[in-house]
Amino acid sequence: MPLCFNSTTKEPYLRLAAPHSHIIITPHRSDPIADGIPARIEILNHPAVYMCLEGPPYPHLQEHAESWCNGKRDEMQEVVESLVCEFQEPSRNGEKARIFDKCPFTCIREVTEESSDGDPLTDVFIGDIGLVRYSFYEFRSGSDERQAARDRNNAIPGGDENIVWQFGDYLAPSHHGRGIMTGVIRSVIHDWAVPRMNVRDIRASAFVGNQGSLKVFLKNNFEETCTLEDWAPVSESRGGGTRSIVVVKWRGMN
Numbered sequence: 582m583p584l585c586f587n588s589t590t591k592e593p594y595l596r597l598a599a600p601h602s603h604i605i606i607t608p609h610r611s612d613p614i615a616d617g618i619p620a621r622i623e624i625l626n627h628p629a630v631y632m633c634l635e636g637p638p639y640p641h642l643q644e645h646a647e648s649w650c651n652g653k654r655d656e657m658q659e660v661v662e663s664l665v666c667e668f669q670e671p672s673r674n675g676e677k678a679r680i681f682d683k684c685p686f687t688c689i690r691e692v693t694e695e696s697s698d699g700d701p702l703t704d705v706f707i708g709d710i711g712l713v714r715y716s717f718y719e720f721r722s723g724s725d726e727r728q729a730a731r732d733r734n735n736a737i738p739g740g741d742e743n744i745v746w747q748f749g750d751y752l753a754p755s756h757h758g759r760g761i762m763t764g765v766i767r768s769v770i771h772d773w774a775v776p777r778m779n780v781r782d783i784r785a786s787a788f789v790g791n792q793g794s795l796k797v798f799l800k801n802n803f804e805e806t807c808t809l810e811d812w813a814p815v816s817e818s819r820g821g822g823t824r825s826i827v828v829v830k831w832r833g834m835n
């Protein structure tokens with residue numbers, strides 16, 4: 582599905598293709614309830630989710646969720662405003678589409694009610710997808726090499742094909758195993774990252790044994806590049822120690 586615009590709420594969004602067309606991916610919203618902060622906290626405190634993730638703090642508290650959502654909303658504000666103008670100013674039609682340096686479509690939501698025109702009216706937050714500049718997992722966490730590689734990558738101007746990107750994602754356990762994240766990754770790549778960010782190089786990583794996550798990427802034309810044994814430090818609240826990770830790389834449009 583192409584990029585969509587909700588003419589009722591003035592929100593740009595991505596909609597998954599059938600059979601998942603009730604799933605949309607939106608930017609953050611200013612109202613905490615509409616944004617889905619309570620659902621986000623519940624999901625990130627579920628062991629089927631937090632034990633698979635390196636990043637978000639666990640236990641995940643209200644202040645963590647608010648700070649994350651406010652930060653992302655501010656970071657994406659300019660992109661979202663520009664997209665709203667694109668949809669609202671028909672005179673711009675025919676202009677070459679602007680290339681952006683960010684993906685504002687991060688909140689995965691299940692639509693529960695639609696207008697007669699098909700605009701989503703109510704929905705429930707069910708997960709998160711992030712496409713950000715790569716962390717260079719191949720270098721040890723905290724190492725100078727990792728920082729130098731990140732600095733080089735971060736310094737490349739937006740829209741350049743040489744930027745290396747990475748995905749991070751999670752979904753509510755109530756919705757696992759229905760093909761949703763496979764469709765989400767596909768939509769973000771095809772409907773936004775390639776046409777509107779000029780993305781060509783995407784990586785991701787998963788803890789060894791996270792078959793669901795690996796399969797989602799393999800089904801989207803990623804391939805395994807390496808397994809790094811005892812590599813990722815795990816927070817004490819998640820049991821401590823280190824976990825082995827598998828790194829995958831996108832092979833391009835299929």
Ligand SMILES: CC(C)(COP(=O)(O)OP(=O)(O)OC[C@H]1O[C@@H](n2cnc3c(N)ncnc32)[C@H](O)[C@@H]1OP(=O)(O)O)[C@@H](O)C(=O)NCCC(=O)NCCS
Nearest residue numbers: 630633751752757758759760761762763787792793794796
């Ligand atoms: C990983 C995750 C995002 C997958 O999302 P999902 O929507 O459930 O995945 P899909 O339904 O698109 O599944 C894709 C494939 O993986 C399989 N799969 C899903 N979960 C699986 C599991 N726990 N074990 C084995 N296979 C699994 C599906 O059966 C499907 O394969 P198929 O098409 O051959 O049937 C989700 O399970 C999740 O949020 N897990 C916790 C957080 C996490 O691991 N995030 C990724 C960190 S790297």
